[in-house]
Amino acid sequence: MGKITLLQGDITKVSAEAIVNAANSSLLGGGGVDGAIHRVGGPAILAECQIIRNRQGGCKVGDAVITKAGNLPADYVIHTVGPRWQDGHHGEDELLRSAYLNCFKIIDEYDIKTVFFPNISTGIYHFPKERAANIALEVITRCLRENANIERVNLVCFDADNYNLYSALMAE
Template identity: 60%
Template sequence: MQPVNIEVIKGDITSLNVDAIVNAANSSLMGGGGVDGAIHRAGGPAILDDCRRIVARQGGCPTGEAVITTAGTLPAKYVIHTVGPVWQGGNKGEEEKLANCYRNSLKLANENGCKSIAFPNISTGIYGYPKDEAAEIAVTTVSGYMVENDLPEQVIFVCFDQENYLHLAKFPEVQRSGNGS
């Protein structure tokens, strides 16, 4: 058991030197917009090649599940792809599916010996999940996992926008990097 080491920063997840970064992927794993497209562009074709092998083996990636690939030319060692839920009003299991995104990503990081992992704000972009609710699920799920497991030792929430940063920064277990601006 370890103390919980969770940090929130504003920045570019593709530039972080961590063991794993998490990609808010779509179920096809073929790249897309937002953070998904940025990770595929920055990491190069090796990520897409691994994704194609996964799709050939198992089909896509269901909502709430996660798969791991190389990080290509990114400074990270791995990319963990997880598919967040599309917000449909909160009565379609979105909360559990979003929590599963974090849990399953952390489990893959643990199984692959990752000491550090960085998460984007899963489902809060075009998938429309309310940012305040998504932040609470993220922090609760991650801190609960970290109390029970030795790896990863460090989790960084990487925010693209100020609103997500502020929602995550309000939790006492989350260390803030600068003021987020």
């Protein structure tokens, strides 16, 4: 898939221009990748997130905001809030699509060339992994077509299930 790379590992350890955080709407850290990014990134990320919260009251599901990366080996963290899976009849697909699209708006605005995405909403938010992977690949492929400045989109899968799923989908 040309400019899309698949990795298995810990997104907090990748040297990057930008990483994406599967955040919650409070922007104050939480479980999963969000908690890990806040722990490793340190208080600088939290301080910027608090400024954003004070300005706009957090981050809505499907939206994205950007901060510096604190102690992470990255320049920026793009925080996006994916949807919690309910039953597929509450706009979950569109909200997940929106989360990815809003990340790409920030990528474009900041002229980011390389970005690393986690598997948004598939952990504690229980979005079905295959459904989420198809949406992610659809949006990423479209955004790469529309923005020639992006050099690489890296998908970082923490678990083997997501890695194997993306690997199979990307081989099709």
